[in-house]
Amino acid sequence: MSQVIKVAVAGATGRMGREVVRMVLEDPEFRLVAAVASTAEPVDAGTLVGKPDTGVIVSRVLADALAATRPDVLVDFTNPKSAMPNTEAALAYGVRPIMGTTGFTPEQIAALDKQCREQGIGGLIAPNFSxxxxxxxxxxxxxxxxxxxxxxxxxxxxxxxxxxxxxxxxxxxxxxxxxxxxxxxxxxxxxxxxxxxxxxxxxxxxxxxxxxxxxxxxxxxxxxxxxxxxxxxxxYDRAGYMPGVNTAIKKVMNATGMVYGFEHFLD
Missing domain, CATH: 3.30.360.10 (Dihydrodipicolinate Reductase; domain 2)
Known part of the structure; x- marks a missing residue:
């Protein structure tokens, strides 16, 4: 098996965030290292999705979580207001962002693409993972x-x-x-x-x-x-997006630049 991918989830207590946490915990190729939600109580991420404790406690500040855990990938399902600052925070720590949050302008996407290429890493902004x-x-x-x-x-x-x-x-x-x-x-x-x-x-x-x-x-x-x-x-169900998110996490590890649209990660 290839090296395990360390994943952080932003918006972890939301409905999509919980599905991502569950999917990450169920894939042996992934390791959940951080879960973040701005209004969260300090609860174990496993508890959020009805699984055993993971040792990953949900935290409130994304930058602190990224600095402490150094994930390979950040999966973000938060809100349009948080989308740009969260992406910039990920790139500041060399973390590959996968953004399921909408609200990016073409100018912002171009700027993020430049930042990704300067660091030699990939990212994804995807309006839909289905x-x-x-x-x-x-x-x-x-x-x-x-x-x-x-x-x-x-x-x-x-x-x-x-x-x-x-x-x-x-x-x-x-x-x-x-x-x-x-x-x-x-x-x-x-x-x-x-x-x-x-x-x-x-x-x-x-x-x-x-x-x-x-x-x-x-x-x-x-x-x-x-x-x-x-x-x-x-x-009909948020779980229907998870095969796409799973694929995106794996494909972004070999991408360079900010990719706009999940279709670019499909063979």
Missing amino acids: IGAILMMKFSAMAAKYFPHVEIIEYHGDQKLDAPSGTSIKTAEWISQARQEMRQGNPNEEEVIEGARGGYYDGFRIHSVRLPGVFAQQEVVFGAFGQTLKIRHDS
Whole structure:
């Protein structure tokens, strides 16, 4: 077996964070060395996920945890406000960041890529770790060559902080690479209620639905004369993202630069 990868988890007490902790503890190729949550009580990380004590006590300050444990990889599922400072903290200690948190600007990604390359390490910013979601985006880009009229509808729970979702923005970027920019709809249309047509991106619209009881779904709708095409992906459980996170931890060890999009880590 190759050398064990030392992993730190930020946002460890959150719903996604707990899934990451569980996955890391269950893979013999990984060793959990740090778990961080800004509002956490000092509890053993194993207790968080119903497993035996690990000796890793959840701490509140990321920089202190990184300095004390020197992990190979940081997996971060926190929030958009913490995304950039947490990534910079990881790079300051030579730790490879895997960011499942959205909110990075293109300028920030470019700056982080430069920092990674200067240190000779890799990192990943991924709007979505679901292999099914990646395929949905890929198929949508393929369809956009033939069906340029398109809209995106994404559904998430009512506690999600950002809109539109990182996945829908990434999908829109892929679609824009496959079709020429064109403004859709009637050129004289008028929104009677502001925002009714959704967010504008490169000529088409993104609609964000936020409701309790919803987990994560996205539908890409294409229209043409006499027909429509719908490409949809539904996530039902956070555990569905863990095969992707597992792959990302292993692949980032051999990457250089800040990679944007989990699809680049798929064979």
